[in-house]
Amino acid sequence: MNVFKPLVFILAFSFTSILTAQNFGDALRYSDFDPIGSARFTGAGGAMGPLGADFSVISTNPAGLGWIRKSEFMISPGLYINSANAQLLNGDNQLDFDDAAVQFNIPNVGIVTSSRGANGMETFNFALGVNRLADFNQQFYYKGVSKGSLVQRFAELANDRGLDDFEAGVAFDAEALIEDNGFYFSDFDGQEDAVVEREETVIRSGSISELAFGFAGNVQNKLLWGFSLGVPFLNYQEQKEYSETDPTDEVFVFNNLRYTQNLTTAGVGINLKLGFIYRAHQALRLSMAIHTPTYYQIDETFTTAMDYSYTLPESPTSNGSANSPEGQFNYGLRTPWRLLGGVGTVFGKNGFLTGEVEYVNYSKNRFLFDGFSTDEAEINDETAANLSSAVKIRTGAEYAMGNFRLRGGVGLQQAPIVGDNTFYTTGSFGLGLRQKTYYLDFAYRRxxxxxxxxPYLATDAPQQFVNNDTVRENFLFTIGFRW
Structure with missing residues (x-):
């Protein structure tokens, strides 16, 4: 396996080297959908596409809405926990640190109106509601001692591109860079083997929630069709506070620095989904669905700030400080097509077993810049070169015991990075109570x-790497009413 490619992905995904520039990590973040619908949908591994009968399939295979025979309303409050264990890999005997982001949310709310169809259709249903497609909430912290400094990156940028408004320019205004006849250098020049203590806190928040409108029909309980219009709303915020200190005076003149970054992203998109389910036998259901690309219009705002402290020989301590202007950038993004296929079997009134495969070629993400054709071509070439196609496999089961339900699911997700063959696993289970006019469901997913x-990219300085082990947990409760 090519080790470098996966690392490049994580670097781009986790760090915006110049806040005014997009990268393929942004494309992946906004196109990697993982629907979190009702507790029944989640408890059964999100593999309800071949079987339906749940509002949540409006975001996977809307044909499944055709199995719903009574009108219903559901709402699903939930708790999201992202636990992180981070450790700086550079240097020796580094400590690891635990952190967590916790958020209460409502990832699913929907209504389905069911009516008798004409011309042989058993039902003709309309659905409206919201499903959460992605959750960005995360928080982690690391601290350690290693060689290299962030200001070495800023010096490289200044000598290569000049003083920009958000990195090298801010560093120069904060007195972290010194200019001499057009050449920029820092207090770390000639002291490459010196070590400093560094730490950083990264806080991310936001989500993609899709407002969906769907229609579905059931033709003689044999063929089901459905389509939906999706309007995803994305919001993403990232705050980073990075600092370096020199408690043992290894670096001449330098005392400490603090560099902060703030990024806020908001966008709205539109897509269409078309799905079919064929009941080949009383117990066997076959499904397929196709999702058009999502067309986003995205707005970003960003700022940076820096504080820098140093002490010259026989002089008092000096403190420099600078803030960037507020940057703004608007752009479009077109995500790839998605293909889904599945099979499910129903064991009479005893339960079901289902599986679904989703295929996405993430290299087909395309940025759309108005008036920046050269930059657009460069980022799209980078996206095509680093992202790859990937499959997601979702399986789930439900066992009925009278009015009670026991559910479980397992999922596999392939890393969509060139050269990375890793599969990530997801496990879920759930419980449910089904009554004539209402139902209650609970689910847990991990x-x-x-x-x-x-934390930064540099060519002529030691690159810092942080190992970040995360666990994402969802606790979900659904209450629904039928009439």
């Missing part, structure tokens, strides 16, 4: 991820 994060 996903484990291992990623590598870097």
């Amino acid at each position: 996903t484990g991820l291992k990623t590598t994060y870097t």
Whole structure:
């Protein structure tokens, strides 16, 4: 396996090297959908596409809405927990640190109106509601001692591109860079083997929630069709506070620095989904669905700030400080097509077993810049070169015991990075109570991820790597009413 490619992905995904520039990590973040619908949908591994009969399939295979025979309303409050264990890999005997982001949310609310169809249709249904497609909430912290400094990156940028408004320019205004006849250098020049103590807190928040409108029909309980219009709303915020200190005076003149970054992203998109389910036998259901690309219009705002402290020989301590202007950038993003296929079997009134496969070629993400054709071509070439196609496999089961339900699911997700053959696993289980006019469901889902994060990129300085083991947990409760 090519080790470098996965690391490049994590670097780009976790760090915006110049806040005014997009990268393929942004494309992946906004196109990697993982629907969190009702507790029944989640408890059964999100693999309800071949079987339907749940509002949540409006975001996977809307044909499944055709199995709903009574009008119903559901709402699903939930708790999301992202636990992280981070450790700086550079240097020796580094400590690891635990952190967590906890959020209460309502990832699913929907209504389905069911009516008798004409011309042989058993039902003709309309659905409206919201499903959460992605959750960005995360918080982690690391601390350690290693060689290299962030200001070495800023010096490289200044000598290569000049003073920009958000990195090198801010560093120069904060007195972290010194200019001499057009050349920029820092207090770390000539002291490459010196070590400093560094720490950083990263806080991310936001989500993608899709407002969906769907229609579905059931033709003689044999063929079901459905389509939906999706309007995803994305919001993403990232706050980073990075600092370096020199408690042992290894670096001449330098005392400490603090560099903060703030990014806020908001966008809205539109897509269409078309699905079919064929009941080949009383107990066997076959399904397929196709999702058009999502067309986003995205707005970003961003700021940076820096504080820098140093002490010249026989002089008092000096403190420099600078803030960037507020940057703004608007752009479009077109995500890839998605193909889904599945099979499910129903064991009479005793339960079901289902599986679904989703295929996405993430390299087909395309940025759309108005008036920046050269930059657009460069980022799209980078996206095509680093992202790849990937499959998601979702399986689920339900066992009925009278009015009670026991559910479980297992999922596999392939890393969509060139050269990375890793599969990440997801496990879920759920409980339910089904009555004639109402139902109650509970679900728990857990996903484990291992990623590598870097606080900055530099060519001529030691690169910092942080091992970041995360566990994502969802607790979900659904209450629904039928009439």
